[in-house]
Amino acid sequence: MTTATGTSAGPLAGTAKTVLEVLGLHRTYGSVRAVDDVSFRLAEGGSLGIVGESGSGKTTTARIVVGLERADEGRVLIHGRDRGDRGDRARGTAHGKTQGKAHGKARRLARAREIQMVFQDPFLSLDPRTTVGAALRETLALHFPGADHARRITELLDQVGLGSREADALPRQLSGGQRQRVAIARALAVEPAVLVLDEAVAALDVSVQAQILNLLFDIREQTGIGYLFITHDLGVVRCVTDDVIVMRSGRIVESGPTQQVLADPQHPYTRLLLESVPRPGWDPRSIAAARRAL
Ligand SMILES: Nc1ncnc2c1ncn2[C@@H]1O[C@H](COP(=O)(O)OP(=O)(O)OP(=O)(O)O)[C@@H](O)[C@H]1O
Ligand SMILES: [Mg+2]
Secondary structure (H helix, E strand, O other): OOOOOHHHHOOOOOOOOEEEEEEEEEEEEOOEEEEEEEEEEEEOOOEEEEEOOOOOOHHHHHHHHHOOOOOOEEEEEEOOEEOOOOHHHHOOOOOOOHHHHHHHHHHHHHHHHHEEEEOOOHHHHOOOOOOHHHHHHHHHHHHOOOOOOHHHHHHHHHHOOOOHHHHOOOHHHOOHHHHHHHHHHHHHHOOOOEEEEEOOOOOOOHHHHHHHHHHHHHHHHHHOOEEEEEOOOHHHHHHHOOEEEEEEOOEEEEEEEHHHHHHOOOOHHHHHHHHOOOOOOOOHHHHHHHHHHO
16 A cells, blocks of 8 residues: 555554545646645545635545546545546546447446545435435446345435435425435445545534434444545534544645644644634634734
């Protein structure tokens, strides 16, 4: 196993096997350096947080890792194997031959079993005309053809705290928290090695958020799945991650064990992020001034 360069030497430099390794990612949009030399590692069954203010490059990094976006430079390895950077982008483009299509599909399915992503708004990723149970059945049939999926559907729903009532419901008949559970169940159905959660609990009220965070904690214990947990909420990071990287303007400015980074931040930007969390005696004006000075 190669050692990730630079900032990634901090998090997850322990003995656990690496499931995901990202090396030197770069992505620019015109003059914007959205992702600028980002490297990190995620241990098997580990949980790595990515924090940073809006526009710092978190989602772009996640989309590159999952294969929804291409990198200008850099590599994404799962269990030491290069994912390439073009796979899912081929979706929707014309493959010349039928054979090419079948090959492309098999490759996409294999890639999907490596990493699944849960987005902030599950509405966008759920078909409005398909019930929850049918959606899970579709995913299972695609990835595990030939098997009877009834038991697995019940098991998945149970894992995310949903029952038969929700199985028969359409997405619009569910609450935001329930829909987010459905999105998580569908991602788990694929039995991925890594789950990327991009602001997956940001839109939920705090009590539902707490439930889903608990759920994710339990699922990680049960399945050994690794999480890449993207959020701007340092409270969430504290609860659900072992290690954290702090991004600013596309770059990693600090990384390390979450408890350590939050208790004793080394970079002024991390300190500023921590000071920006509202609390008694909090002064938004001095924080804005400190931010301009940084
Ligand atoms: N498709 C795109 N075209 C042009 N610019 C983009 C594109 N996607 C992202 N960017 C730019 O890249 C930078 C990083 O965006 P990104 O979405 O990764 O930030 P983020 O950290 O996820 O922010 P947020 O917390 O608001 O979700 C931003 O300046 C954004 O405007
Ligand atoms: Mg984002």
